[in-house]
Amino acid sequence: MKYVDEFRDTYKGEALLWQMEKLCHIIGKPLKIMEVCGGHTHAIFKYGIEEVLPPSIELIHGPGCPVCVMTKGRIDDAIAIAEYPDVILTTFGDTMRVPGSRKSLLQAKAEGADIRMVYSPLDSLKIAQENPTKEVVFFGIGFETTAPSTALTILQAAGENLKNFSMFANHVLVIPALKALLENPDLQLDGFVGPGHVSMVIGTKPYQFIPQDYHKPIVISGFEPLDILQSIWMLLQQFVDGRCEVENQYNRLVKPEGNTIALKAINQVFIERETFAWRGLGDIPHSGLKIRPEYALFDAEIKFVIPNRTVADHKACQCGEILKGVLKPWQCKVFGTACTPETPIGSCMVSSEGACAAYYKYGRLSLVEKNNS
């Protein structure tokens, strides 16, 4: 497949690794690099990138999985909406197994709630048109990558004057989360591999504060193995040259200014929340989006009464420490025993973009045994 296969070439990968070895030798000290985006975490495990990297590089898997950071309280709210009579709740497949305080959407569906998985938010509009006597609510989650599509969906619903469609908006923003992470004294990082598809929307400029205020380099990266390897190589090159900058490895898709049409759609429909709660990271100011009052007709938080309760995470779950890169999944007591992808206790075990599920699925248990022995 074009733009995929070329970026999976093993020979070029070996050349990058060969260069990296040399750079690591010059740097001469261990490095901690965080990949922010869950898509990168997934790719890193799928292609076994951790195993082939020079041993002085440690990858920390960051909080960039919108499913993993969804709180139990918000899942409970979505379930409460789905359990209203005459409601059809539509959602991306990823959210189905995230545990709420009593159940997941999947369990609610098994108990009779009408919950349907969709591929695109636009599919929900079609369902609303086909079911005029029902209220169709889309459970909107995702980072800036997904927000333009849900914004455009609301604009289309408004244009068509659709009365039985609304959205339960749970969009989260990468920049405030990165700020919160960088403010955390526990965190000791040398640099970042930056999210590629978020950046294709927001551009590279919003990351300037990372080198400027926190003196850490960041390289925006694509998702194929060569993209990720090249991005880490670019970070190493910055360390060797004594530079500290925002660099863009993924310039086939990411422009400095991002996608202005997409940004305009986001700003037209959404507005920042004062604060939004992230699982494991707690409340982060200005880190979530809600629907603007102009589009209140399409705001499920206004259309429905929701419990809106804060629910503490499971006592055993270390998701928070894992998202911050302070602990590794195998250091969680219930990892792989009580908590597995089939019976997730925390949301990092739900999606293959979460560090726990990635370790579990891609045979990282051998590593666990090694680390425990």
Add this chain to the structure above:
Amino acid sequence: MCLGIPGQIVEISDTNHQLAIVNVGGVKRQVNITCIVDEEHPPESCVGDWVLVHVGFAMNRINEEEAAETLRLLTEMAELMVDY
């Protein structure tokens, strides 16, 4: 979640709703192209363009020159390894 797949626009299927048919790895899908259409790029001109598809939307155009440049750099690096 932020997953995206490259695909090529083969046909504009609905100008009013800005929908196009995109060939994604041999499978044809209807995709919304609002995010890549402006005065300089009217829908008709998008046929043949490579785009990144995410949840039913073309989120950005793939820049062919930049992609080629990245690969050229990597090829050079691989050649260095041979010489070594």
